[in-house]
Amino acid sequence: MNAYEELRARGLRLDLTRGKPSAEQLDLANPLLALPGPADFRAADASDVRNYGGLRGLPELRAIFAPLLGVAADRLLAAGNASLELMHDYLVHAVLFGVPGGDHPWRDAAFLCPVPGYDRHFAICAKLGIEMIPVALTGDGPDMAEVERLVAEDARVKGVWCVPKYSNPTGETYSPAVVRRLAAMPTAAPDFRVFWDNAYAVHHLTTEPREVEDLLPACESAGNPDRALVFGSTSKITFAGAGVGFFGASDANLDWFTGHLSKRTIGPDKINHLRHTRFLRSPDGVLSHMARHRELLAPKFELVERVLTEQLTGVATWTTPEGGYFVSLRVTPGCATRVVELAAQAGIALTPAGAPFPYGRDPEDAVIRIAPTYPPLPELADAMNGLAVCVRLATDEHLGRGPVR
Amino acid sequence: MNAYEELRARGLRLDLTRGKPSAEQLDLANPLLALPGPADFRAADASDVRNYGGLRGLPELRAIFAPLLGVAADRLLAAGNASLELMHDYLVHAVLFGVPGGDHPWRDAAFLCPVPGYDRHFAICAKLGIEMIPVALTGDGPDMAEVERLVAEDARVKGVWCVPKYSNPTGETYSPAVVRRLAAMPTAAPDFRVFWDNAYAVHHLTTEPREVEDLLPACESAGNPDRALVFGSTSKITFAGAGVGFFGASDANLDWFTGHLSKRTIGPDKINHLRHTRFLRSPDGVLSHMARHRELLAPKFELVERVLTEQLTGVATWTTPEGGYFVSLRVTPGCATRVVELAAQAGIALTPAGAPFPYGRDPEDAVIRIAPTYPPLPELADAMNGLAVCVRLATDEHLGRGPVR
Numbered sequence: 144m145n146a147y148e149e150l151r152a153r154g155l156r157l158d159l160t161r162g163k164p165s166a167e168q169l170d171l172a173n174p175l176l177a178l179p180g181p182a183d184f185r186a187a188d189a190s191d192v193r194n195y196g197g198l199r200g201l202p203e204l205r206a207i208f209a210p211l212l213g214v215a216a217d218r219l220l221a222a223g224n225a226s227l228e229l230m231h232d233y234l235v236h237a238v239l240f241g242v243p244g245g246d247h248p249w250r251d252a253a254f255l256c257p258v259p260g261y262d263r264h265f266a267i268c269a270k271l272g273i274e275m276i277p278v279a280l281t282g283d284g285p286d287m288a289e290v291e292r293l294v295a296e297d298a299r300v301k302g303v304w305c306v307p308k309y310s311n312p313t314g315e316t317y318s319p320a321v322v323r324r325l326a327a328m329p330t331a332a333p334d335f336r337v338f339w340d341n342a343y344a345v346h347h348l349t350t351e352p353r354e355v356e357d358l359l360p361a362c363e364s365a366g367n368p369d370r371a372l373v374f375g376s377t378s379k380i381t382f383a384g385a386g387v388g389f390f391g392a393s394d395a396n397l398d399w400f401t402g403h404l405s406k407r408t409i410g411p412d413k414i415n416h417l418r419h420t421r422f423l424r425s426p427d428g429v430l431s432h433m434a435r436h437r438e439l440l441a442p443k444f445e446l447v448e449r450v451l452t453e454q455l456t457g458v459a460t461w462t463t464p465e466g467g468y469f470v471s472l473r474v475t476p477g478c479a480t481r482v483v484e485l486a487a488q489a490g491i492a493l494t495p496a497g498a499p500f501p502y503g504r505d506p507e508d509a510v511i512r513i514a515p516t517y518p519p520l521p522e523l524a525d526a527m528n529g530l531a532v533c534v535r536l537a538t539d540e541h542l543g544r545g546p547v548r
Numbered sequence: 549m550n551a552y553e554e555l556r557a558r559g560l561r562l563d564l565t566r567g568k569p570s571a572e573q574l575d576l577a578n579p580l581l582a583l584p585g586p587a588d589f590r591a592a593d594a595s596d597v598r599n600y601g602g603l604r605g606l607p608e609l610r611a612i613f614a615p616l617l618g619v620a621a622d623r624l625l626a627a628g629n630a631s632l633e634l635m636h637d638y639l640v641h642a643v644l645f646g647v648p649g650g651d652h653p654w655r656d657a658a659f660l661c662p663v664p665g666y667d668r669h670f671a672i673c674a675k676l677g678i679e680m681i682p683v684a685l686t687g688d689g690p691d692m693a694e695v696e697r698l699v700a701e702d703a704r705v706k707g708v709w710c711v712p713k714y715s716n717p718t719g720e721t722y723s724p725a726v727v728r729r730l731a732a733m734p735t736a737a738p739d740f741r742v743f744w745d746n747a748y749a750v751h752h753l754t755t756e757p758r759e760v761e762d763l764l765p766a767c768e769s770a771g772n773p774d775r776a777l778v779f780g781s782t783s784k785i786t787f788a789g790a791g792v793g794f795f796g797a798s799d800a801n802l803d804w805f806t807g808h809l810s811k812r813t814i815g816p817d818k819i820n821h822l823r824h825t826r827f828l829r830s831p832d833g834v835l836s837h838m839a840r841h842r843e844l845l846a847p848k849f850e851l852v853e854r855v856l857t858e859q860l861t862g863v864a865t866w867t868t869p870e871g872g873y874f875v876s877l878r879v880t881p882g883c884a885t886r887v888v889e890l891a892a893q894a895g896i897a898l899t900p901a902g903a904p905f906p907y908g909r910d911p912e913d914a915v916i917r918i919a920p921t922y923p924p925l926p927e928l929a930d931a932m933n934g935l936a937v938c939v940r941l942a943t944d945e946h947l948g949r950g951p952v953r
Contacts (some may be wrong), residue, residue, distance in 0.1 A: 178582075239640070307648060377601075407633050409630065412820065
């Protein structure tokens with residue numbers, strides 16, 4: 144019995160598909176389950192958070208996250224349980240009505256998509272009929288020469304998706320030069336936007352946090368104050384199923400967005416905002432909470448690195464992220480789909496090959512996203528060792544050394 | 549000094565504008581502030597509500613509200629903090645993409661708007677460029693002969709706004725005959741929808757609750773299963789600022805809606821769903837909770853009725869609702885705007901005249917919406933007595949008996 148047959152015979156049922164926090168990480172936020180507490184419902188301004196109102200969210204919670212997201216508190220909006228909602232709704236309203244500085248709705252628009260990237264970003268574009276143009280990532284952000292060329296020549300290009308720190312899935316952090324070029328580059332579209340999904344702003348895996356230049360002030364300095372749309376959330380800080388999303392932008396963008404939002408809701412869940420304020424307390428409170436996440440997550444990423452080094456050196460390459468939720472594995476071109484298929488047959492669920500690319504198509508069929516945060520360590524070890532077996536088998540098949548039945 | 553001068557001299561600052569619960573009503577739900585409790589995060593199916601997932605919301609909460617909203621639990625979706633969001637998003641996606649059974653997006657669409665009605669419904673139509681056609685309310689629902697005529701002749705008419713029980717602001721409840729005609733009437737549009745905002749489903753002011761026929765089964769029986777869109781929320785049951793919205797519809801509508809929703813979010817705040825489940829426990833738990841609301845609200849509505857009867861008999865007419873949040877006052881045509889102006893000058897804020905009508909225009913300038921739930925009784929008495937003074941003065945002015953300076 145060869146290695147793959149042995150793997151299948153084990154009858155595993157393991158899942159490396161999504162960037163979900165583990166139960167132990169969620170436990171860290173369990174005090175939220177009894178907060179704000181029996182008689183605590185007054186905001187700092189003495190308003191009653193139980194009642195209607197407060198479209199921009201609780202000011203004291205916005206003050207905690209403002210420095211962490213690089214946005215002044217009065218330009219940061221706190222909303223419901225997902226920043227994805229805020230990105231989606233900004234785009235929906237852009238398609239319906241256009242945005243400040245533009246002269247028509249975003250029909251027949253195009254977006255730049257640094258790849259590999261986040262599948263849910265691409266799904267919003269696909270839904271709204273926005274053409275997606277892939278741009279390569281370089282290790283410190285997108286290929287800026289290519290970005291600058293594309294935005295300069297085509298007014299249909301209205302935006303670019305960015306995960307600027309510990310990017311999903313490559314783990315890279317945008318360099319200061321990349322941030323400044325994004326802020327300052329001339330664009331054919333007068334209403335060009337950078338969708339800055341800072342999902343992993345405080346999600347460090349080392350004790351030497353990477354920092355990224357703040358986009359909003361960079362855009363202001365460059366004379367493009369409305370270009371920056373900053374998003375963040377507590378989904379991977381407190382509870383993925385009951386967190387708070389944030390949106391920071393210029394006054395023009397915020398007024399436009401809340402103008403549309405005010406027809407949709409009277410306000411977000413302000414008690415959840417108060418609950419998060421009581422639990423996290425301050426920006427430092429967030430950082431020390433994230434240090435406890437790091438203690439749980441770092442061993443998992445170390446295990447992934449160890450298995451890949453031991454088993455796949457010379458066979459594949461991979462990222463070694465200093466933060467975030469993912470490792471990006473690069474196998475021999477033409478093999479990724481087969482690896483995912485072999486793993487599935489062995490009971491190891493992987494994100495579909497191609498998912499980190501627009502339209503789900505990896506032109507090289509080479510990238511596999513690994514999400515190691517959710518399973519306990521022993522299961523993660525089984526899954527990674529099994530994955531390595533599948534990579535070796537698929538590579539052998541591809542190079543004509545197999546198939547090994 | 550005449551009555552109005554005396555009123556102004558008092559320097560009141562009172563607010564009858566919005567249907568907000570009072571602090572005492574919110575206090576009834578204070579146990580929610582410490583729920584679900586330190587170690588309670590498992591749904592009935594043993595899933596961890598702290599993590600991602602569950603796009604349709606927590607099944608056990610949907611089971612509690614299903615009978616109260618007349619929708620089977622597996623056709624009821626539980627979402628975020630407002631049913632208005634669900635109505636808005638259904639309409640946004642209808643305008644962008646069209647709906648099941650239709651052959652094109654809802655551009656150049658029109659809606660029937662029973663009047664007087666809810667200003668936030670009309671604001672969504674105004675935002676999306678949907679033409680609003682007013683239809684008179686009769687005391688047991690809209691003028692159905694007029695509704696049937698309009699929907700039969702014009703395929704642009706895609707929907708009708710309904711608040712079927714204790715309607716905002718007239719307090720009327722739709723009769724069984726009206727419900728059945730809405731469900732069965734032939735419509736020129738194949739994708740016609742009834743937006744059934746059952747906001748006051750359990751908000752009774754008497755011990756003899758009014759009931760309304762369930763729309764979803766009525767539409768199914770009539771062969772129009774996709775016509776009914778049922779909305780409800782806990783905004784005026786638990787916390788207006790941290791509640792749960794519900795949406796019930798046919799499988800075709802739910803699949804269409806959650807298909808679009810899945811691009812926007814991974815799921816709603818399921819801990820808030822669990823919190824509400826623990827607090828409300830059962831449909832009977834909701835009803836007994838609402839009986840405590842009634843004890844607080846009934847005296848306020850009795851006070852409104854008493855002041856109006858004592859001071860405005862023969863001068864104006866008004867509704868005597870058996871539930872809901874509003875009293876609709878009808879003054880001499882041509883006087884409503886002046887009443888609101890006089891009241892504002894005396895420190896009594898009223899909903900702008902015209903607000904309960906499409907485009908904010910009451911063709912008769914006769915309707916004033918009174919929202920008596922929020923102020924404590926002594927303030928409500930001051931506001932109502934002051935309002936009566938303003939109505940008498942405006943009427944006198946209009947009939948040439950004034951102005952009384």
